[in-house]
Amino acid sequence: MADLSYLVESARLWFFIGMTVIGVAFLVSIYFFVMYILKVRKIRKVADSGGGYHLYCDAAYFKGKGKRKNQEDSLYISPIADSAVNGTIFAVSDGMGGLSDGQVISRYVTERLAEEYPYSFEDTDANAAKIRKISDEVYEKYNLGGGATLAMIHVYANAMNFYSLGDSNIILVRKGTATVLNPKQNYISFLVKKYAAAGDNTHEAYVNKSSKGLMDFVGNLNSKVIRTSSPIRLMEDDVIIICSDGVTDAIPVVTVPRYTDGAATAIAEKLKLRIRSAKRKRQDNYTAIVIKMDSSLF
Amino acid sequence: MIDYACFKHKGNAENYYDEVFVSETPCFTAAVFCGKEEYINTLSCAFVLSEILKDSKEGDSLEEICKAMEEKIPEDIDYLVLRIDSSLKIDSLRRGQVLAGIVNNGEMMILPNGVFGLKEGDMVVCSVKNFYSNLTNEGMLADALISSDCNEWMDYMVRRVSDKTELLCGNLSAVCIKV
Numbered sequence: 054m055a056d057l058s059y060l061v062e063s064a065r066l067w068f069f070i071g072m073t074v075i076g077v078a079f080l081v082s083i084y085f086f087v088m089y090i091l092k093v094r095k096i097r098k099v100a101d102s103g104g105g106y107h108l109y110c111d112a113a114y115f116k117g118k119g120k121r122k123n124q125e126d127s128l129y130i131s132p133i134a135d136s137a138v139n140g141t142i143f144a145v146s147d148g149m150g151g152l153s154d155g156q157v158i159s160r161y162v163t164e165r166l167a168e169e170y171p172y173s174f175e176d177t178d179a180n181a182a183k184i185r186k187i188s189d190e191v192y193e194k195y196n197l198g199g200g201a202t203l204a205m206i207h208v209y210a211n212a213m214n215f216y217s218l219g220d221s222n223i224i225l226v227r228k229g230t231a232t233v234l235n236p237k238q239n240y241i242s243f244l245v246k247k248y249a250a251a252g253d254n255t256h257e258a259y260v261n262k263s264s265k266g267l268m269d270f271v272g273n274l275n276s277k278v279i280r281t282s283s284p285i286r287l288m289e290d291d292v293i294i295i296c297s298d299g300v301t302d303a304i305p306v307v308t309v310p311r312y313t314d315g316a317a318t319a320i321a322e323k324l325k326l327r328i329r330s331a332k333r334k335r336q337d338n339y340t341a342i343v344i345k346m347d348s349s350l351f
Numbered sequence: 352m353i354d355y356a357c358f359k360h361k362g363n364a365e366n367y368y369d370e371v372f373v374s375e376t377p378c379f380t381a382a383v384f385c386g387k388e389e390y391i392n393t394l395s396c397a398f399v400l401s402e403i404l405k406d407s408k409e410g411d412s413l414e415e416i417c418k419a420m421e422e423k424i425p426e427d428i429d430y431l432v433l434r435i436d437s438s439l440k441i442d443s444l445r446r447g448q449v450l451a452g453i454v455n456n457g458e459m460m461i462l463p464n465g466v467f468g469l470k471e472g473d474m475v476v477c478s479v480k481n482f483y484s485n486l487t488n489e490g491m492l493a494d495a496l497i498s499s500d501c502n503e504w505m506d507y508m509v510r511r512v513s514d515k516t517e518l519l520c521g522n523l524s525a526v527c528i529k530v
Contacts, residue, residue, distance in 0.1 A: 236497070249518060281497055283496055
């Protein structure tokens with residue numbers, strides 16, 4: 054009898070512990086569910102802001118080989134027909150010069166981005182994980198012997214998230230001012246931080262050519278993918294230019310607003326003409342996607 | 352819990368004349384003063400101001416505190432003081448060209464004088480003109496949205512200022528805050 058009551062007692066105890074664990078797990082899952090709903094609501098609030106109407110993406114792109122043997126840039130635009138449901142992805146990948154197979158890698162990156170489509174607009178961490186996975190795949194194949202950069206935006210209604218690895222550019226032109234949104238992951242950032250912390254000026258960080266070397270890129274293991282945690286609100290007449298550094302080497306970013314009048318195709322045409330007319334001796338490959346946010350397509 | 356990061360740099364000036372002050376008690380208070388070279392001998396006034404802020408109580412109105420401060424400092428010294436209380440209300444008061452911006456609903460907005468409610472995750476940056484004039488609202492906003500903490504946000508903004516000026520401008524002072 055004593056054994057039986059001991060068994061009953063221990064069964065009760067285990068039942069109690071089990072129920073407590075289940076209860077705690079339930080409360081934790083409720084907490085995360087509520088937090089997720091709140092995050093989604095917050096993001097939708099940004100996306101839907103705009104006085105009840107949604108902006109449209111008027112997009113165009115251009116690319117050129119410059120003085121290089123091969124075109125090592127690649128781009129991806131997700132199906133526009135799905136944009137009302139999934140938003141639209143625009144991405145440019147630039148094969149890293151000096152390393153082998155830049156052309157193959159940048160194309161691999163954009164093809165893999167297409168395979169991973171669609172992307173959640175709310176869960177930017179999950180999208181960053183997809184990009185990191187692509188980077189790890191490139192690392193496994195090339196073991197740092199080749200790589201590419203990536204600049205990607207995700208536009209949904211009136212809002213935009215962005216993702217970046219390396220030193221390609223996402224430029225936002227608003228009210229006549231151009232801003233590169235994504236930081237460059239090169240050695241200059243490290244040096245600037247070091248000199249600033251020491252109270253010095255940062256001139257030395259820019260004079261050494263090797264300081265432009267990338268500290269992170271697609272093809273690095275466990276890359277730090279730059280990503281927005283919540284979206285940037287877009288406004289009518291905003292122009293977004295996603296481009297390889299071949300574009301910004303030929304056209305200084307501050308002068309970009311001079312070319313941003315008119316529709317996306319006209320802007321793309323003007324930028325391309327500007328690069329060609331610069332006739333730079335060592336013009337790199339250049340690729341850009343131009344997106345103009347418009348309240349009407351007509 | 353309020354995360355914050357400060358940046359103080361003399362730039363190409365002979366000395367650092369500005370002051371950045373942050374205190375977490377009795378309530379979170381941040382202040383940025385834009386000093387001037389001619390007041391090098393009154394550099395201690397920044398210290399006096401910090402003491403006034405430190406001695407203030409949570410219930411004290413910011414206006415009264417600033418009035419007490421203004422008695423101690425020359426008229427042409429610009430400053431901004433902001434306080435965040437336990438109920439996440441922000442009270443800010445600025446004089447001159449020290450500005451604060453708040454990341455709100457996917458935009459960067461100027462924080463006006465007065466009291467406003469904050470939400471968890473809101474981010475505020477407060478800086479002197481030498482700092483913000485080398486940045487755009489969109490740049491500060493993007494940097495805020497990609498950062499996991501205030502140190503990272505500040506590093507990105509400093510990189511932007513450096514790209515433009517190599518930090519060869521006047522004193523640079525800023526504080527960024529994440530609620």
